[in-house]
Amino acid sequence: MSIFSDNIRCLRAKKGVSQQKIADALIMTRARYVSYEDGRSEPPIEILIRLSSYFKISIDLLVAVDIRKYSIDNITNLPDNRIVLPIKVGENNENKIEIVPHRGKMGYLVGYSDPEYIENLQHMSLPFLRNGKYRAFPVEGDSMPPYNNGSYIIGKYVEKKEDLKSGKTYIFITGDGILYKRYLKEGGLNDVLKSDNTFYKPYEINWKDVLEVWEFGGSINTKEFETQTSEHFEIKNMFEILRNEIQLIRNQ
Incomplete structure (x- = not known):
């Protein structure tokens, strides 16, 4: 719990309050609170919840991330107190953008809430992306032209649906992967995700499966855009016609 001890000591110093004042706020003796700061004892979950509420910092951050590396003002709190997103800032006060690698993109579905995993991602900075928390995600396939294999979409974290x-x-x-789609608000519960490539049909989104949402903030392409030939479009149109005819047969 050494990270936790260092964190609460750091937070108390930033607030400029005494150990006694925090102990009073948490309804405990000063000696008990000091034992947590000194690392001589570990707090039970109910005390962690009180400390999280008092410092307005996620429990994940308190126990797993060395917050001395970050400005408290540059931390984005996520819903349900499940994790925090430290906004890393470089020497020129530019946000550091974490990069989710193509090869390791499935690992993100497990590690997205693990501060250590996020900490080990490579990062970059773009001077025009300053306000908010940004992360770069790999894109594959041809559902969102002109982006295809080798492209990255830089997303800005969205707190609420x-x-x-x-x-x-x-x-x-989502639990199934990383999706880059166009969002269509249909009203009620019937929100839809749509591909810009009309070959792919829109589908309704189940919000229970959504772990995070990131708004388009920019893009990076590691390959030249490929010019699509008339033959390419003809083949896709043929499959589209076939698909529609099969659907008609099924509906009969």
């Missing part, structure tokens, strides 16, 4: 705007594109992190 209500902040999504119909017609805009987003990265959706």
Whole structure:
């Protein structure tokens, strides 16, 4: 619990309050609180919850991330107190953008809530992306032209579903993978994700499966855009016609 001890000592110093004042706020003796700061004892979960509420810092951050590395003002709190997103800032006060690698993108579905995993991601900075928390995600396939294999979408973290705007594109992190789609607000519960490539049919989104949402903030392409030939479009149109005819037969 050494990280935890260092964290609460650091937070207390930043607030400029005494050990006694915090102990009083948490309804405990000063000696008990000091034992946590000194690392001589570990707090039970109910005390962790009180400390999290008092310092307004996620429990994940308190026990797993060395917050001395970050400015408290540059931390984004996520819903349900499950994790925090430290906003890393470089020497020129530019946000450091974590990069989820193509090869390790499935690992993100497990590590997205693990501060150590996020800490070990490579990062970059772009001077025009300053306000908010950004992360770069790999894109594969041809459902969102002109982006294809080798492309990265830089997303800005979206805190609430209500902040999504119909017609805009987003990265959706679900238990099945990383999806880059256009969001369509249909009203009620029938929200839809749509590909810009009309070959792929829209489908309804199940919000229970969504882990994170990131709004399009920019893109990086590691390959030249490929010019699609008339033959390419003809083949896709043929499959589209076949698909529609099969659907008609099924509906009869």
